[in-house]
Structures are given as C-alpha cells and as structure tokens.
Amino acid sequence: VQLVESGGGLVQPGGSLRLSCVVSGISFNSHYMSWVRQAPGKGLEWVANIKGDGSEKYYVDSVRGRFTISRDNAQKSLYLQMSSLRVDDTAMYYCARDLGYSHGYGLGYWGQGTLVTVSS
Amino acid sequence: DIQMTQSPSSVSASVGDRVTFTCRASQNINSWLTWYQQRPGEAPKLLIYTAATLQSGVPSRFSGFGSGTHFTLTINSLQPEDFATYYCQQADSFPYTFGQGTKLEIK
Numbered sequence: 061v062q063l064v065e066s067g068g069g070l071v072q073p074g075g076s077l078r079l080s081c082v083v084s085g086i087s088f089n090s091h092y093m094s095w096v097r098q099a100p101g102k103g104l105e106w107v108a109n110i111k112g113d114g115s116e117k118y119y120v121d122s123v124r125g126r127f128t129i130s131r132d133n134a135q136k137s138l139y140l141q142m143s144s145l146r147v148d149d150t151a152m153y154y155c156a157r158d159l160g161y162s163h164g165y166g167l168g169y170w171g172q173g174t175l176v177t178v179s180s
Numbered sequence: 181d182i183q184m185t186q187s188p189s190s191v192s193a194s195v196g197d198r199v200t201f202t203c204r205a206s207q208n209i210n211s212w213l214t215w216y217q218q219r220p221g222e223a224p225k226l227l228i229y230t231a232a233t234l235q236s237g238v239p240s241r242f243s244g245f246g247s248g249t250h251f252t253l254t255i256n257s258l259q260p261e262d263f264a265t266y267y268c269q270q271a272d273s274f275p276y277t278f279g280q281g282t283k284l285e286i287k
Contacts, residue, residue: 103279103280104216104278104281106276106277106278109276118275121275159229159235163271164212164272165229165271166214166229166271167214167224168226168229168235170225171223172223173223
C-alpha cells in the first residue's frame with residue numbers, strides 16, 4: 061500500500077501550488093479521498109475530500125474558493141490545486157483514503173505528506 | 181460545523197499504566213467517531229472507527245466507547261510505543277473535524 065504525495069515547496073503569499081497523490085496497492089475508484097494538513101507543531105485539520113466518482117466535493121471554510129480538489133481514477137491520482145496562498149496555509153499536507161466504501165469509517169490509509177511553506 | 185473537544189490536552193503516564201482520553205462532539209454524531217495515533221514525524225494511523233471497532237492489526241489493549249456526544253479511548257497496560265499524540269475525528273458529516281489532540285508523555 062502506498063500513497064505518495066508530491067508538489068510541495070516554498071511559495072510566496074498569493075501564489076499557487078498543485079499537490080498530487082498517487083495511490084497504489086489499494087482500491088481507489090470507489091472511495092472518498094481527502095487532504096488533511098498539519099501546521100508545524102499543531103494538530104490535524106481536514107481540508108477537503110472528493111467522492112469516488114468525483115461527483116461530490118467538500119471543503120473546510122478556510123480554503124473554500126481558493127483550493128480545488130480533483131481526481132483522475134485512471135491514474136489513481138488525487139490533486140489539490142491551491143491558489144491565493146496565505147502564510148497560514150503553511151503545513152504538511154497529507155492525502156488519505158477513506159477506510160470504507162461509504163463515508164463514516166474514518167481515514168484508513170495515509171501518505172507521508174508533502175510540505176508546503178508560504179513565505180516571502 | 182461540528183466542533184470536537186479533547187481532554188486532557190496532555191497526560192503523563194508510565195509503562196504498564198492504564199489511561200483514558202475523552203472526546204466530546206458539539207452535536208450528536210451517533211457512533212461516527214474515529215481515533216488516530218500519531219507518533220512524531222509520522223503520518224496518523226487509524227486505531228478505532230465507529231467509536232468502538234478496532235482496526236485490523238491494532239493491539240487489543242486499545243478500546244473505544246461512546247455514542248452521541250461523549251466518547252473515550254482507553255489504553256490498557258501502556259507500552260513504550262504508545263507514547264504519541266491521539267486525535268479524535270467526527271465522520272458523521274462534512275466537513276470532517278478533528279479534536280485538538282491529547283499528547284501522551286512518559287512520566
């Protein structure tokens with residue numbers, strides 16, 4: 061089982077970044093996928109998720125309108141397009157797959173994260 | 181959004197002790213509650229889902245209880261590898277929300 065994130069880095073406030081997550085070893089197409097972030101020394105914050113067929117997307121208020129979650133089931137890949145980045149978006153970003161086929165059973169599989177730093 | 185509150189924020193214990201953490205939801209989430217363990221420098225790991233179901237491979241010294249708005253995570257006979265931060269998360273409705281975490285430290 062592997063979830064491998066990429067695309068993090070240093071970006072200036074107001075800039076954009078696109079995160080990717082490639083999944084292998086587990087089913088992908090039928091499960092909700094999420095992005096969760098963790099600011100340095102802080103707790104976990106759920107950011108967004110997307111249904112298996114891409115038909116439903118949900119966001120935390122602090123990123124709605126700035127971040128867009130998407131997926132490519134043929135490539136078993138998850139994405140997070142981030143724009144109008146702010147200093148408080150600085151965090152480790154994890155991708156995670158729901159444990160069950162329907163939501164409610166938590167995030168059972170996690171990547172190791174990709175670090176996003178927003179600074180001038 | 182549903183707010184999740186964990187207590188205490190930190191606790192010190194010794195190997196072999198039994199500890200219990202609490203998580204409260206701001207509204208009824210039935211049993212849609214998940215517990216995670218996170219060790220420093222690692223990704224979170226799912227321990228318990230639907231409030232009381234142990235994830236495959238998780239030691240039986242971990243147990244969860246509760247429904248509605250009040251939930252607990254208990255660890256019996258603490259082992260050295262259990263010293264970590266524990267988070268609860270409501271999985272009842274979007275946006276999913278986490279508690280602020282309880283850090284378990286070695287006494």
